[in-house]
Amino acid sequence: MENGIANLLGALSLAVMDRIEQGAREVVGRGGETPAALIVIGYGQGMTNDKLRRILGLSHSGTVRLVDRLVSDRLVERRPGKDGREVALHLTASGVASRNELLASRISAVTSLLEVLSSAERKQLATLIRALLARQDTSEMDRFTICRMCDDRVCTNCPLPTNKGQHGH
Amino acid sequence: MENGIANLLGALSLAVMDRIEQGAREVVGRGGETPAALIVIGYGQGMTNDKLRRILGLSHSGTVRLVDRLVSDRLVERRPGKDGREVALHLTASGVASRNELLASRISAVTSLLEVLSSAERKQLATLIRALLARQDTSEMDRFTICRMCDDRVCTNCPLPTNKGQHGH
DNA sequence: GTAAATATGTGCGTAGCGCACATATCTGGT
DNA sequence: ACCAGATATGTGCGCTACGCACATATTTAC
Numbered sequence: 001m002e003n004g005i006a007n008l009l010g011a012l013s014l015a016v017m018d019r020i021e022q023g024a025r026e027v028v029g030r031g032g033e034t035p036a037a038l039i040v041i042g043y044g045q046g047m048t049n050d051k052l053r054r055i056l057g058l059s060h061s062g063t064v065r066l067v068d069r070l071v072s073d074r075l076v077e078r079r080p081g082k083d084g085r086e087v088a089l090h091l092t093a094s095g096v097a098s099r100n101e102l103l104a105s106r107i108s109a110v111t112s113l114l115e116v117l118s119s120a121e122r123k124q125l126a127t128l129i130r131a132l133l134a135r136q137d138t139s140e141m142d143r144f145t146i147c148r149m150c151d152d153r154v155c156t157n158c159p160l161p162t163n164k165g166q167h168g169h
Numbered sequence: 170m171e172n173g174i175a176n177l178l179g180a181l182s183l184a185v186m187d188r189i190e191q192g193a194r195e196v197v198g199r200g201g202e203t204p205a206a207l208i209v210i211g212y213g214q215g216m217t218n219d220k221l222r223r224i225l226g227l228s229h230s231g232t233v234r235l236v237d238r239l240v241s242d243r244l245v246e247r248r249p250g251k252d253g254r255e256v257a258l259h260l261t262a263s264g265v266a267s268r269n270e271l272l273a274s275r276i277s278a279v280t281s282l283l284e285v286l287s288s289a290e291r292k293q294l295a296t297l298i299r300a301l302l303a304r305q306d307t308s309e310m311d312r313f314t315i316c317r318m319c320d321d322r323v324c325t326n327c328p329l330p331t332n333k334g335q336h337g338h
Numbered sequence: 339g340t341a342a343a344t345a346t347g348t349g350c351g352t353a354g355c356g357c358a359c360a361t362a363t364c365t366g367g368t
Numbered sequence: 369a370c371c372a373g374a375t376a377t378g379t380g381c382g383c384t385a386c387g388c389a390c391a392t393a394t395t396t397a398c
Contacts, residue, residue, distance in 0.1 A: 002291075003276050003280070003320070003323040004295060004323055004324065004325075005283060005291050005292075005294060005295040005298075006276045006279040006280045006283060006323075007276065007279075007319055007320050007323050007324045008295055008298045008299060008302070008324075008328075009185060009279050009282075009283065009294070009298060010185060010189060010275055010276075010279045010318060010319070010320075011302070011315055011316055011318070011319055011324075012182070012298050012301065012302065013181070013182035013183075013185035013186050013189075013279075014182075014186065014189075014315060014317070014318055015302075015315045016178060016179060016182035017182050017183065017186045018226075018314070018315075020179060020182075020183075030384080030385090031384080031385075032384080032385050032386075033385085033386095034384095034385085048345075048346095049345070049346060049347095050344080050345055050346080057187075058385095058386075058387090059386070059387050059388075060345085060346080060347090060387090061347080061348080061386080061387065061388075061389090062385070062386045062387060064346070064347060064348085065384095065385075065386075066385080066386090068347095069384085069385090081345090083344085083345080083394075083395075084345095084393080084394050084395075085344065085345040085346065085393065085394045085395070086344090086345060086346085086394095087345080087346070106179055107172050107175045107176065107179075110175040110176075110178050110179045110182075111172070111175045113178075113301065113305065114174060114175060114178065114301070116300075116301060116304035116305060117297070117300065117301055117304075121297055121300065122171075122174050123174075124293065124297060125174060125178070125294075125297045125301075126173060126174040126177055128286070128290055128293060128294045128297070129174075129177045129178060129181050130177060131285075131286065131290065132181065132282065132283070132285060132286055132294075133177070133180070133181065133184075135285035135286075136282065136285065145187070146180055146183060146184045146187075147180055148183070149179060149180070149183055150176055150179070150180055151172070151176050151179075154172040154173055154175075154176050155173065155176045155177075155180075156173075159177075199353080199354090200353075200354080201353075201354050201355075202354085202355095203353095203354085217376075217377095218376070218377060218378095219375080219376055219377080227354095227355075227356090228355070228356050228357080229356090229376085229377080229378090230355080230356065230357075230358095230378080230379080231354070231355045231356065232355095232377095233377070233378060233379085234353095234354075234355075235354080235355085237378095238353085238354085250376090252363075252364070252375090252376080253362080253363050253364075253376095254362065254363045254364065254375065254376040254377065255363095255375090255376065255377085256376080256377070
């Protein structure tokens with residue numbers, strides 16, 4: 001394989017993430033995995049502290065403190081979970097609003113880089129990225145991790161597989 | 170413009186940077202902008218603290234402390250600059266070695282994601298990314314920032330322009 | 339009914355960074 | 369030659385984001 005393409009994708013990815021993270025920090029006033037946490041909790045699948053920890057790739061205590069910050073910012077509430085041990089994380093009204101701003105800011109940041117391409121070029125690029133993602137060997141948890149900033153309002157059919165390995169049943 | 174492509178590129182960029190940053194942390198034992206600093210200093214254009222600050226997008230003091238860390242790790246040396254105010258940053262032998270490991274780790278991380286594409290698909294993708302980057306309106310400093318992790322051993326002709334705006338002469 | 343597993347919270351330390359301030363050198367105008 | 373402003377670096381101090389080790393509560397399995 002030729003390495004030029006890897007370097008180009010690395011540079012583009014850095015530029016994309018710089019812009020996304022800058023926008024996210026402006027919207028929620030926090031960095032690190034905090035913006036992603038807000039988005040993930042907003043997916044609303046009865047998120048718990050421990051699931052969040054795995055998706056974000058943080059330590060347990062780091063996740064607890066992250067949720068502490070979101071709670072002190074009045075963006076998230078801790079409610080009793082089904083299981084008596086679990087905590088069910090829910091967005092407040094203000095949390096939902098911040099999350100929507102966050103998603104809009106992210107799409108806008110990436111779009112500003114993409115708009116120099118023609119409509120046909122963007123279609124080509126979309127097809128290639130979709131293929132690239134679809135052929136990765138990702139577990140369900142990997143998928144949540146990669147998609148932890150994704151906009152569920154525009155990403156209807158995610159190309160990522162959820163069945164890593166797929167050896168037998 | 171359709172937003173699906175922006176979301177896809179955002180997700181891919183996140184996956185790419187996750188892998189690059191994880192590898193970088195394993196190689197140099199440090200996170201944040203420290204790996205990028207090591208690469209930038211290695212370009213060897215008589216790097217100073219202040220130029221580095223602008224490229225990395227950090228505060229002045231943050232940059233001084235970052236260099237302190239690199240010096241205490243024996244990867245960088247502070248030498249007197251041409252101008253009596255400036256400090257000339259130079260990699261030590263061990264710094265050069267770490268930088269090479271860092272670059273190799275980055276290329277390897279991105280390549281592992283790309284190798285599911287056919288050779289023809291990779292060529293298409295390279296062409297599209299090259300076009301996307303070439304048409305951005307970037308200043309020379311923007312270029313250094315975007316390329317702060319780039320592998321100068323494989324990136325021969327960078328597509329990024331260096332003449333932002335280009336109003337008048 | 340007790341041991342192991344699961345889920346959360348806490349004390350404590352560290353890395354990475356910014357703000358405000360201090361210091362040293364260079365530049366330009368008189 | 370001199371002095372004000374610009375330029376470049378270093379420092380005191382605090383904060384955010386995070387991990388490790390430990391403590392606690394609940395559930396599951398034998």
